[in-house]
Amino acid sequence: MVTADGRERLDLLACPACDALHSRPALDEGEVAHCVRCHAVILARKHRSVDRVVPAAAAALLAYLVAVTFPFVGVSEAGLANQISVIDAVVALAEGRLGLLAVVLGVFTLAFPLWMIVSLLMVTVPIRLGRPAPRYAAAELKVVRRLAPWAMAEIFLVGTAVSLVKVAGLAHLSFGPAFLGLLATVVLLAMATVYLCEDTIWAAVRAR
Amino acid sequence: MRSAAEEGLALCRYCRTVVPADEPRCPVCHDRIVLRQPRQLQRVWAFWLVALIAYVPANLLPIMETVTLGRGDPQTIIGGVFVLLEHHDYFIAGVVFVASIIIPTAKFGAIGWLAIAAARTRVRHPEGLHRVHRVVELVGRWSMIDVFVVAVLVALVQLGAVAQVRPGVGVLPFALTVIFSMLSAGALDPRVFWDKFDPEPLQGSAV
Ligand SMILES: [Zn+2]
Ligand SMILES: [Zn+2]
Numbered sequence: 001m002v003t004a005d006g007r008e009r010l011d012l013l014a015c016p017a018c019d020a021l022h023s024r025p026a027l028d029e030g031e032v033a034h035c036v037r038c039h040a041v042i043l044a045r046k047h048r049s050v051d052r053v054v055p056a057a058a059a060a061l062l063a064y065l066v067a068v069t070f071p072f073v074g075v076s077e078a079g080l081a082n083q084i085s086v087i088d089a090v091v092a093l094a095e096g097r098l099g100l101l102a103v104v105l106g107v108f109t110l111a112f113p114l115w116m117i118v119s120l121l122m123v124t125v126p127i128r129l130g131r132p133a134p135r136y137a138a139a140e141l142k143v144v145r146r147l148a149p150w151a152m153a154e155i156f157l158v159g160t161a162v163s164l165v166k167v168a169g170l171a172h173l174s175f176g177p178a179f180l181g182l183l184a185t186v187v188l189l190a191m192a193t194v195y196l197c198e199d200t201i202w203a204a205v206r207a208r
Numbered sequence: 209m210r211s212a213a214e215e216g217l218a219l220c221r222y223c224r225t226v227v228p229a230d231e232p233r234c235p236v237c238h239d240r241i242v243l244r245q246p247r248q249l250q251r252v253w254a255f256w257l258v259a260l261i262a263y264v265p266a267n268l269l270p271i272m273e274t275v276t277l278g279r280g281d282p283q284t285i286i287g288g289v290f291v292l293l294e295h296h297d298y299f300i301a302g303v304v305f306v307a308s309i310i311i312p313t314a315k316f317g318a319i320g321w322l323a324i325a326a327a328r329t330r331v332r333h334p335e336g337l338h339r340v341h342r343v344v345e346l347v348g349r350w351s352m353i354d355v356f357v358v359a360v361l362v363a364l365v366q367l368g369a370v371a372q373v374r375p376g377v378g379v380l381p382f383a384l385t386v387i388f389s390m391l392s393a394g395a396l397d398p399r400v401f402w403d404k405f406d407p408e409p410l411q412g413s414a415v
Contacts, residue, residue, distance in 0.1 A: 008235050012226040014212035014219035017338060018402035021212045021226075037209050038335055038402065043224070073364060080367040089363035096362060098375040104383050105359045108352065138237035142222050149345070149390065152352055158303070159356025165300045166292065166361065170276075170371050202223040206236050 010206075015042050027199075049197030050128045056195060057120040060188035063181050064114055071176030073160065075167055085178055086110065105156070112151035113189060119143045120192050123201060133204035141201055148193065154186040213403065218243045244403070248395055252323045255392035260316055262384040269378030272358045276371045284378065285309065285354060307353040308382075315351075315389050318344050319396070326400045334401035344393045351386045355379055 013024040013033075017040035025033045027045040035042050067086060074083030084092065090110065093102035119140040126134050164173055212219055217226050218241050220234035227234060229243045245251070270282035283291065285308045292301035318340055325337050358379045365373040 007228050007231060009217060009226040012212075012217065013224065014217065014226055016219060016221065016224065017398050018334070019211040019213055019219070019399045020402070021210050021215055021217065024226075038338060073360070075364055075367065077367055078370050080370055082364060082366045084363050089359065092363040092366070093359060093375075096375060098377065098380060100380055101355075101359055101362070101375055101383075104355060109356070138223065138239075142237070142239070145222065149349055149394070152349060152356075155350055155352045156356045158350075159353045160360050162300055162304060162353060163357045163360040163364065165297050166288075166357070167365060169295060170365070171367065199224075202225075202236065205223065206225075 013042055015040055043199055044197065045199055046195060046197035049195055049200050050124045052195040053120060053124045053192050054128045056188050056192035057117050057124065060117045060185050060192055061114075061121065063184035063188055064117060066181030067178045067185050068110065068181075070178040070181060072178040072182070073164065073176060074174040075171040076174070077171035083174065083176065085176070086182070108150060108152040109156040112147050113153045113185060116144055116147050116151050117185075117189060117192070119147075120196065124196070127201065127204055132208050133201065137201060137205050141198065144193070144196070145198075151189070153182060153189070157182060157186060211399075211402065213243055213399075244400065245395070245397060248397055248400070249323055249327055251395040252319065252326075252392050255388045255395060256316070256319055256323070259385045259388035259392060262381040262388065263312060263316075264381075266378050266382035266385050269381070270376035271354065271378040271382060272361060272376045273374045274365075274371065275374065277369060280374075282376060284376075285382065288354070288357075304354060304357070307351050311347055311351045312385055312389065315344055315348050315393070319389065319392050322396060326396065326404075329404065330406035331401050331404040332407065334398075334405045337401045338398045341393065341396060341398050345390075348390050348393055349386070351389075352383070355383045355386070 011024055013022045014020065015035035015038060018035060018038040020035055020037040022042060025043060027033060027043060029045050030047040031045055032041055033043040034040065070085060071083045072086050074081065090102050090106045093105060123137050123140045167173065212226060213229065216229050218229040219226055220237060220239055220241060222239050223234060223237040225234055225236045227241060231241050234241055267285055270284050273280050273282045289301050289305045292304065322337055322341055325331060331337065358375055361373040362375045365371055
């Protein structure tokens with residue numbers, strides 16, 4: 001239910017980056033409107049958005065499950081071996097000298113990406129099924145937007161690559177399925193975020 | 209070019225609905241309507257200062273310690289870069305150097321400069337400041353690489369007497385530096401540059 005007394009100006013749009021006031025353009029799918037003053041994107045309508053977000057986010061969720069259940073990377077040297085999953089890594093850090101490091105790893109690389117994937121699915125699946133936008137859609141879309149800079153699975157992957165280079169002289173390396181799983185999660189989540197047409201969803205929320 | 213603020217209107221930052229600026233909440237997504245965050249520059253500087261203070265121990269203290277055959281070898285951030293250089297891993301050394309040294313220091317300078325510019329009464333080139341802010345927001349998070357390097361090495365390299373990696377306390381202030389500099393950049397609203405946009409040069413002796 002809209003509490004507004006109809007004071008919102010749906011005929012207008014302000015640039016989110018510079019606040020220049022525009023009349024709200026009527027876009028077709030696939031069209032993008034830029035601010036005339038600072039050229040930031042002020043409105044974009046993406047092509048078949050929910051049709052593409054749902055499979056990408058669902059595949060990201062699947063890849064995520066692979067990433068957290070299977071072995072991630074391993075080392076061996078002189079008969080000693082250690083193979084870890086991402087969860088093992090968090091547990092090992094939590095039990096070690098600097099437990100807070102486990103929190104950093106768990107929150108930024110495991111919790112936030114999963115939260116984003118789930119939020120994307122919660123918003124887009126009902127709309128894909130032709131239902132009206134769910135009551136919680138606004139809250140979940142805000143989650144997606146707020147978390148985006150803090151979901152750091154791709155940075156973790158680069159960090160892993162760097163650490164493997166550091167270890168390469170010291171021990172033999174092995175890769176588990178989770179490495180590819182996390183890589184796929186990163187790519188698919190990025191795709192789902194790019195496909196997401198916020199304008200379509202907000203229009204559905206307004207129409208509810 | 210009129211801004212929404214000049215017309216007494218405000219844009220909801222989430223759902224991009226234009227509403228009167230005196231509306232307390234967005235009618236569509238119920239987010240708080242804030243025309244411009246009051247005291248935003250204080251917030252920017254506060255986060256900036258925390259990040260800068262944390263950056264000192266982050267560089268001075270070891271971020272990890274490699275124990276091979278009983279001998280411990282603590283490593284600072286810059287020490288880690290040198291180890292990679294010694295092993296001729298120039299590309300990776302470059303990645304770590306850029307992510308851990310160049311980006312954080314450049315970011316302190318950039319955010320400080322932007323915050324000073326935003327405090328001025330008039331801004332001549334808002335598009336340049338705006339672009340710098342976008343780059344800072346985009347690139348800053350990648351400094352987290354070194355934190356994850358330590359996390360992976362500590363969890364992975366546990367080969368008893370052969371080799372072990374232990375975390376160094378410096379990694380925590382370094383993570384704080386990255387987090388608080390991200391918060392600092394995020395607290396800055398680029399619209400303030402455009403609010404003060406004034407292309408006219410100052411007249412004569414007015415200064
Ligand atoms: Zn603009
Ligand atoms: Zn809103």
